[in-house]
Amino acid sequence: AQSVTQPDIHITVSEGASLELRCNYSYGATPYLFWYVQSPGQGLQLLLKYFSGDTLVQGIKGFEAEFKRSQSSFNLRKPSVHWSDAAEYFCAVGARYNFNKFYFGSGTKLNVKP
Amino acid sequence: DAGVTQSPTHLIKTRGQQVTLRCSPKSGHDTVSWYQQALGQGPQFIFQYYEEEERQRGNFPDRFSGHQFPNYSSELNVNALLLGDSALYLCASSLAITPKETQYFGPGTRLLVL
Numbered sequence A: 001a002q003s004v005t006q007p008d009i010h011i012t013v014s015e016g017a018s019l020e021l022r023c024n025y026s027y028g029a030t031p032y033l034f035w036y037v038q039s040p041g042q043g044l045q046l047l048l049k050y051f052s053g054d055t056l057v058q059g060i061k062g063f064e065a066e067f068k069r070s071q072s073s074f075n076l077r078k079p080s081v082h083w084s085d086a087a088e089y090f091c092a093v094g095a096r097y098n099f100n101k102f103y104f105g106s107g108t109k110l111n112v113k114p
Numbered sequence B: 001d002a003g004v005t006q007s008p009t010h011l012i013k014t015r016g017q018q019v020t021l022r023c024s025p026k027s028g029h030d031t032v033s034w035y036q037q038a039l040g041q042g043p044q045f046i047f048q049y050y051e052e053e054e055r056q057r058g059n060f061p062d063r064f065s066g067h068q069f070p071n072y073s074s075e076l077n078v079n080a081l082l083l084g085d086s087a088l089y090l091c092a093s094s095l096a097i098t099p100k101e102t103q104y105f106g107p108g109t110r111l112l113v114l
Helices: none
Strands: A003-005 A010-014 A019-021 A024-026 A032-038 A044-050 A056-058 A064-068 A073-078 A087-095 A098-104 A108-113 B005-007 B010-013 B019-024 B031-037 B044-050 B053-057 B064-068 B074-078 B087-094 B109-113
Touching: A003 A087, A003 A098, A010 A019, A019 A108, A024 A073, A032 A064, A032 A073, A044 A056, A044 A064, A044 A073, A073 A087, A098 B031, A098 B044, B005 B087, B010 B019, B019 B087, B019 B109, B031 B074, B044 B064, B074 B087
Parallel strands: A010 A108, B010 B109
Antiparallel strands: A003 A024, A019 A073, A032 A044, A032 A087, A056 A064, A064 A073, A087 A098, A087 A108, B005 B019, B019 B074, B031 B044, B031 B087, B044 B053, B064 B074, B087 B109
């Protein structure tokens, strides 16, 4: 069965510091992988997605993620965090045979210290 | 171009009642998926509609039902509400049930069951 684990429930970083949010997935084959961000009162906004090819994926707002098949991971990174990045981040996996049925992790809430 | 819209934004019901939530997809999108996001959790897939038919369903009881109209808008109905149905209900739209189509999420309807 497919599943997504985000081990960190809360993370606090200082503005300007680097960020890495962890995501591990369980899936029998190479999945489609996504990172979404959710701000309070907002819907989910897609940051980036991985389907195939280059394992380092660039997204919006300066985010990137790296797919590591051997570790079943798809960690999200940003070199310098801005206060506006404070939000909740969700990793999701979609099956190649059933793309629109996403499985989401439980999320990581990011706080940014001034 | 309007994105995904949902109504109402908030709703309060009592146990045993029935509720209907509405979703208008992004312009040009023909597929609508519904997700339930309980507090502190990631979204969970309820079901997906395409061509006015339910195409996929997650692990939700039959109390959860839906409909898609010819203009691609959709409704989610929940009967015999339970306290545990309190959650944020998210609608997502995409173009056809094909791989690599990005899902766009609405802001959600927050349902509180008392």
